[in-house]
Amino acid sequence: MERLYRALYRIRRVEEQVAEVYPSDKVMSPIHMSIGQEAVSVGVCEALGPDDVVFGSYRCHALYLAKGGDLKGMIAELYGKAAGCAKGKAGSMHLIDAPAGMMGASAVVGTTIPLAVGRALAAKMRREPTVVASFFGDGAVEEGVFHESLNFAALKKLPALFVCENNLYAIHSRERERRAASEICSLARSHGIPAQRLEGMDVLEIVKSVGEAVSRIRDGDGPRFFEVMCYRWREHVGPNEDFHVGYRSRHEAQPWLENDQVKLVGERLPPDQRRRIESEVEAEIRAAFAFAEAAPLPHEAELYTDLFKED
Amino acid sequence: MQPQRTLTYSLAIREAIEQEMARDPSVFVMGQGVDDFKGMYGTTKGLVERFGPDRVFDTPLAEEGMTGVAIGAALAGMRPIHTHIRMDFMLLAMNQIVNVAAKSRYMYGGTVSVPLVIRSVIGRSWGQGAQHSQGLHALFMHIPGLRVVAPTTPYDAKGCLIASIRDDNPVIFVEHRMVHFQKGHVPEEPYTVPFGKARLLSQGDDVTLVGISHAAVECMRARASLAEEGISAEVIDPVSLSPLDVDTIAGSVARTRSLIVVDTAWTCCGASAEIIAAVGERLRGSVAFRFQRMGFAPVVCPTTRKLERLFYPTASGIASAAYSLVRGPDRSWAPNHVEAPEIFEFKGPF
Numbered sequence: 052m053e054r055l056y057r058a059l060y061r062i063r064r065v066e067e068q069v070a071e072v073y074p075s076d077k078v079m080s081p082i083h084m085s086i087g088q089e090a091v092s093v094g095v096c097e098a099l100g101p102d103d104v105v106f107g108s109y110r111c112h113a114l115y116l117a118k119g120g121d122l123k124g125m126i127a128e129l130y131g132k133a134a135g136c137a138k139g140k141a142g143s144m145h146l147i148d149a150p151a152g153m154m155g156a157s158a159v160v161g162t163t164i165p166l167a168v169g170r171a172l173a174a175k176m177r178r179e180p181t182v183v184a185s186f187f188g189d190g191a192v193e194e195g196v197f198h199e200s201l202n203f204a205a206l207k208k209l210p211a212l213f214v215c216e217n218n219l220y221a222i223h224s225r226e227r228e229r230r231a232a233s234e235i236c237s238l239a240r241s242h243g244i245p246a247q248r249l250e251g252m253d254v255l256e257i258v259k260s261v262g263e264a265v266s267r268i269r270d271g272d273g274p275r276f277f278e279v280m281c282y283r284w285r286e287h288v289g290p291n292e293d294f295h296v297g298y299r300s301r302h303e304a305q306p307w308l309e310n311d312q313v314k315l316v317g318e319r320l321p322p323d324q325r326r327r328i329e330s331e332v333e334a335e336i337r338a339a340f341a342f343a344e345a346a347p348l349p350h351e352a353e354l355y356t357d358l359f360k361e362d
Numbered sequence: 363m364q365p366q367r368t369l370t371y372s373l374a375i376r377e378a379i380e381q382e383m384a385r386d387p388s389v390f391v392m393g394q395g396v397d398d399f400k401g402m403y404g405t406t407k408g409l410v411e412r413f414g415p416d417r418v419f420d421t422p423l424a425e426e427g428m429t430g431v432a433i434g435a436a437l438a439g440m441r442p443i444h445t446h447i448r449m450d451f452m453l454l455a456m457n458q459i460v461n462v463a464a465k466s467r468y469m470y471g472g473t474v475s476v477p478l479v480i481r482s483v484i485g486r487s488w489g490q491g492a493q494h495s496q497g498l499h500a501l502f503m504h505i506p507g508l509r510v511v512a513p514t515t516p517y518d519a520k521g522c523l524i525a526s527i528r529d530d531n532p533v534i535f536v537e538h539r540m541v542h543f544q545k546g547h548v549p550e551e552p553y554t555v556p557f558g559k560a561r562l563l564s565q566g567d568d569v570t571l572v573g574i575s576h577a578a579v580e581c582m583r584a585r586a587s588l589a590e591e592g593i594s595a596e597v598i599d600p601v602s603l604s605p606l607d608v609d610t611i612a613g614s615v616a617r618t619r620s621l622i623v624v625d626t627a628w629t630c631c632g633a634s635a636e637i638i639a640a641v642g643e644r645l646r647g648s649v650a651f652r653f654q655r656m657g658f659a660p661v662v663c664p665t666t667r668k669l670e671r672l673f674y675p676t677a678s679g680i681a682s683a684a685y686s687l688v689r690g691p692d693r694s695w696a697p698n699h700v701e702a703p704e705i706f707e708f709k710g711p712f
Contacts, residue, residue, distance in 0.1 A: 106434075137471030147470045154437060155470055159461050165427045166462065169434020176390070176416060176440065196457075199427025206422065357472035358507055360530035 053328065055093060055254055056320055059313045061332045062089040062113045065122065068336055069112075069129065070290035077344075078129045080142040085113030087284035090312035091216050092117035094257025095184060095277075098265050099212075104152045104170055106163040107186045109144035110216075110283075111156035114186055120148035126339045132346040139349050140357065160221075161187060161194030164213075168200045171209035171274075182268050184212040189278075190221030192235050201242040201274070208273035212265060213239065215276070218283040223298040239276035246276035254312050282307035369548040371541050374516035375405040375481075378523040379443060381552045383413050386441065389527055390417040392432060393445030393481075402445055403483070403542050425454035429480070433462050433532075436478040441527055449482040449536065450493045456501075463532040464507030478532045479523070484575065484626055485539050486674070488710035491665035497575070497627030497658075502534045503604045503636060509557055510604040512536035514578040516546040518601050521555030528554065536603075538576035538626055540704045558605035562614075566596035569620040569684045572611055573599060574633055577624040577656075580702065583677035584684060587697035593688055603633055611637060612644040615651050620687045624675050625657040632657060652687050656680060677702065 066086050072078060085092065092113035096105070099118075107114040115125060121136060128135030129143050136148055147155040154170065157163045167185035174181040191197050192215060204211040215235055219226060226233045236246035247264075249257060257279060264275035282304060286293035294301040317325050369377065383389045390413075391406055397420050401407025410418040421428045425446070432442040446452055452459070463476050485494040502510045509531055513522040519537070526533035563578060564585055573581035578599040585595040596614050600606060615621045621641060623634035634655035645651065656675040664670055678699040685695045 135471070137469065137473065140471050141469050145469050147473060149470075149473050155466070155474070157461065159457060162430070162457060162461060165430025165458065166434035166437065168427075169431035169436070170438050171434075172431055173435040173438035173440045176435075196424075196426045196430060199422065199424035200430065202422055203424065203427060203431055357468045359509075360467055360472075360475040 052316065052319060053324065055097060055258070056316045056325065057328050057332060058093040058097070058117055059089050059254065059316055060329060061335070062093065062116050063313045064332060064336055065116065066112055068340060070285070072340070073290040078143070079131065081288050082129070082143045082290065083110040083288050084283070084285040084290065085110055087307060088216055088218060088281040089113045090252060090254040090257060091214065091279045091281055092186070094254045095212070095214055095261050097258045098262035099182060099184060102152065103182045103184065104154055105184045105186060106154050106167040106170070107156040108160065108163065108188055108191070109156055109158045110188070111146050112143070114156070115146040115148065115153050118148070118153040119151035120146060120153045121151070122335060122339045123342045124148065126343040127346050130343040130346070131348065132343055133349040133353065134342070134346040138353060138357070161191040161196045163187070164191065164197055164200040168204045168209060168211055171204065171211040172207060174210055175207065180269055182210045182212055182265050184214055186214045186216060188221065189215060189217040189219065189226060189235065190229070191215070192238055193229060198238070198242065201239060201244055201276070204274040205243040208271065210268050211274040212261070212268055213244070213274060213276040215278045216281055217278050218281050220283065220287070220299070222287045235278045236276065244274050244276045246278065248278040248280065250280050252281055252307070252310050252312065254316060284308065366547045367550060368545050369516050371516045371519050371537070371544045372404040374520040374548045375523055375537070376407065376409070377548070378520040378527070379406065380409060380412065382524055382527045383409065383417065385552070388439060389441045389443065391443045391445065392419055392421050392428065394421055394423065395447060396420060396445055402447060403539070406445070425451050426458055429455035429458035430462065432478055433458055433466070433476055436476045437466065437474055441477045443479045443481060443527065446480070446482040448494050449484050449498050450496050452480070452482055452498060459502070459508070459532070460505050464505045467531070468507060475530045476532045477530045479526045479535055480532070481535045481537060483537045483539050486576070487540065487705045487708040489665040489667065489670065490663070492662045495663040497536070497625065499534065499536050499603055500627060500632040500636070503633060507532070508604065509533040509602070510536065511557065511602050512575040513555070513601050514541055514573070514575055514599045515561070516544060516548045518555050518561060518599070520548050521553050522601060524552055525554040525556060529557070536575060540576045540708070541579065543704055544579065555601065557602045558607050559602060560607035560610040561599040561601050562610065563597040563599050564595070566594035566618070568594045568618055568688050569596070569622065570611065570614040570618045571595050571597045571680065571684065572621065572623040572637060573597065574603070574625045574627070577626045577675065580675065580677045580680055581624055583702070584680035587678065587681040588684055591685060591695060593685065595684060600637070606637065606640060608640045608644050612641045615641050616645060616649045619649060619651045620684070621651055621653040622680065622684055622687060623655055624680055625655070627657055628660060629655040629657040630660065654683055654687060656683060
């Protein structure tokens with residue numbers, strides 16, 4: 052429970068701090084907040100092992116941190132600094148920490164789904180016990196590559212875990228405006244993949260359900276699929292709330308705001324323990340932002356490095 | 363002296379793959395039909411029997427997804443060879459090639475690499491038509507982070523493919539269906555042909571003919587006709603389109619002061635335009651030279667043979683253009699047209 056709370060609280064507070072800094076233009080690139088959806092990444096990564104691998108979408112702050120991505124490297128990356136996890140060349144939408152098993156994220160919806168499947172193929176070919184998780188949003192299930200990837204993962208019985216974070220909106224479009232048949236799990240089942248929808252946005256339920264699935268995957272039983280219902284509290288891109296612009300209402304959001312996993316999990320801890328965790332996380336965040344502030348920008352010669360891997 | 367060992371281009375490709383698969387267990391082959399009885403024009407024939415279905419496998423008809431799968435495996439250190447029996451099908455995989463394969467190493471600050479080879483075949487003859495005939499290499503030359511090679515000789519096909527498999531970066535490997543039958547010297551032992559190094563196919567003094575892939579074969583025929591008119595043509599096969607060996611081509615043009623680049627693709631924004639621009643920039647202020655691009659007619663490839671013949675540059679057309687370039691625009695000459703045997707004799711159904 053302590054580990055879960057630390058992970059949830061840490062992601063929430065990191066993003067709140069990013070949002071606070073954002074108007075200063077120190078982060079001069081698009082950001083897509085995970086606030087409100089943290090429990091999906093935290094719950095799934097809790098069910099995975101340290102040697103397992105994840106691929107994400109551009110809304111990847113939570114996934115990166117939950118999988119063990121380096122916080123200093125993340126903030127420095129957002130600041131465009133040379134010490135960033137990708138030397139400032141990636142930014143918020145492409146966070147990566149390969150040693151931690153966070154294998155990147157794409158700005159083009161659905162694009163990393165087949166990469167996860169290919170990573171799972173490599174694991175199977177090399178007889179590694181690795182499980183590979185692919186995170187994507189509900190919009191991604193409309194991409195052709197979603198279906199292509201699921202079919203191949205099922206065909207080859209690959210150690211792949213598919214996690215659809217269904218936050219009800221693709222940017223500002225509702226599901227019913229985009230799909231005639233809205234049942235996402237049935238799409239996975241039609242490709243022969245057992246699928247389960249998790250409604251309650253309960254981190255413990257996510258850990259338990261996904262944990263059971265991960266065991267089956269690791270046993271060689273082939274891929275599993277989860278649709279996890281969630282809600283994005285902030286705007287699609289940017290640091291602010293957007294209930295005033297008209298495509299959705301605070302009324303709709305209310306049950307989700309009340310089911311705040313950071314708050315609810317925190318309340319299950321003894322107050323002393325909770326305060327200790329919070330103060331440790333706050334210190335870590337302060338240190339990470341101070342590190343990013345002080346870190347040097349990339350040298351101009353960096354423009355031409357890293358295009359190819361040379362001998 | 364032993365007679366030189368000769369192989370067809372197809373078998374040179376096959377030998378390169380087989381030797382690399384035997385050397386390195388991370389190399390594998392995936393693509394539509396690679397394990398069937400035709401074995402992708404013989405280039406993958408017998409590999410599944412030797413290496414098993416885990417390392418040589420057919421794929422679903424899902425070009426983007428399977429390209430992503432290959433990239434994902436490459437990110438994990440595997441060395442996939444993904445094949446397309448026609449280059450036209452790569453259009454379905456552009457997102458993965460352009461947005462992921464080409465960009466991952468740079469975008470992720472050098473923390474990952476994508477050791478991937480994508481083989482594709484440009485079709486021609488027996489009425490391949492609009493969507494089985496396109497040479498799309500220029501699209502990939504435009505994208506930083508991709509290597510693009512299009513070897514013409516069996517020797518270069520084997521060496522270039524081995525170099526591509528061993529390289530830690532994504533390589534677009536372009537084969538022309540009409541060079542699959544070409545025979546030439548191919549050493550049995552593995553060897554590499556480096557990226558960024560053009561092949562001088564034949565020396566000459568009066569005009570430089572640069573032929574890309576099958577067009578290099580036509581340039582060699584044009585050279586023979588030109589010799590009868592007393593014009594000496596130097597023929598260069600770029601082999602590697604990206605990176606491009608500008609030094610070799612510009613060095614030749616500095617002597618001949620005449621350059622024709624013949625592509626197995628359209629000329630607009632194409633490899634021929636790029637090569638001439640690169641040579642022009644290299645020689646700017648030092649050498650004035652005449653130049654011409656040649657390639658597909660700027661239309662859709664027609665299926666009917668009568669029109670299809672007019673769609674492609676021919677050896678006689680190249681020779682005629684070279685003659686005018688060398689002798690002056692008011693002088694014209696055309697050799698007798700001889701059908702290229704590999705095109706004339708090719709019978710379908712595919």
